[in-house]
């Protein structure tokens with residue numbers, strides 16, 4: 316059935332999507348979800364899933380109405396995700412909506428979580444609530460893309476980030492930061508959206524990075540898990556990522572009790588086995604930060620879902636090159652979806668064609 320949506324319906328769902336963004340980076344492995352309660356063309360209250368373990372969006376919107384002493388009887392709930400019907404970290408949202416006297420629920424996207432998948436909607440229908448689905452559905456699916464992907468494949472969505480100088484050199488005679496302040500801030504926002512950051516051991520040996528979120532407020536987000544690809548276990552024991560108290564896993568193929576042992580693949584550690592392992596431990600979004608050997612392996616094995624390529628106008632001098640070209644990205648199934656500037660750097664966004672990530676969701 317094709318629903319006829321009013322301008323007010325659309326405005327309410329847009330607002331719910333906007334609210335959902337407030338939880339991004341703070342709710343994983345849950346998706347960001349927003350909810351608006353409305354009646355007679357007026358928004359009564361708003362809610363969003365703010366951080367893991369906190370109220371779900373629907374319950375937050377009901378609590379907001381209570382705090383404002385607004386009656387919710389007979390209202391319409393606009394939710395970006397199908398309400399849950401299970402006791403998890405919170406009681407079921409379906410029950411909360413029924414207690415609140417909601418008359419109609421408008422859902423953007425169904426919840427692919429096997430414990431929900433249409434059951435939330437069915438419970439509402441059985442209770443005599445009117446349910447309409449599909450309003451701004453692809454926007455909502457895009458917003459929850461890592462969660463949707465993980466529910467479907469039990470593997471993280473892979474975002475590759477590469478920065479290079481005007482000649483494609485990634486690390487030259489004058490090492491250190493060479494991209495703009497805007498690019499550096501964006502890189503930290505990107506880290507905040509992801510559950511894990513991956514680098515190759517060469518990056519650890521050359522730069523000894525801390526791979527944490529520093530340039531922007533952490534707010535309610537945790538520091539991401541660090542993953543080091545290190546086939547032959549060359550990581551120095553004094554590496555910062557092993558000694559700063561944060562979480563790091565070193566992935567290798569050796570007989571050793573250090574780190575996580577995975578089988579060998581064509582170019583090093585078997586990356587499919589790695590993604591499966593990361594999916595098993597709840598990683599929904601993986602940021603591949605470097606360097607050239609690791610980028611090449613992910614691109615050649617067609618494991619990249621999205622890529623951000625940053626090119627600075629500066630010159631680093633002689634040094635290793637990124638090896639990333641338009642034709643390699645295209646052959647790996649990616650299309651150029653957007654180009655922009657971060658300060659003086661030019662930035663390209665590449666994505667798989669299905670549900671390509673819109674520019675406003677990039678950092």
Ligand code: AOF
Pocket residue numbers: 344345346347348349363364368370371372373396397398399402403404405408426428431
């Ligand atoms: C909703 N509203 O705002 C969100 C939902 O462990 P829990 O209790 O937090 O439940 C997590 C699951 O609930 C999550 O995997 C997803 O299926 C759904 N998320 N559902 O009704 C929300 N964030």
Ligand code: ZN
Pocket residue numbers: 371372398399400406407408409
């Ligand atoms: Zn819920």
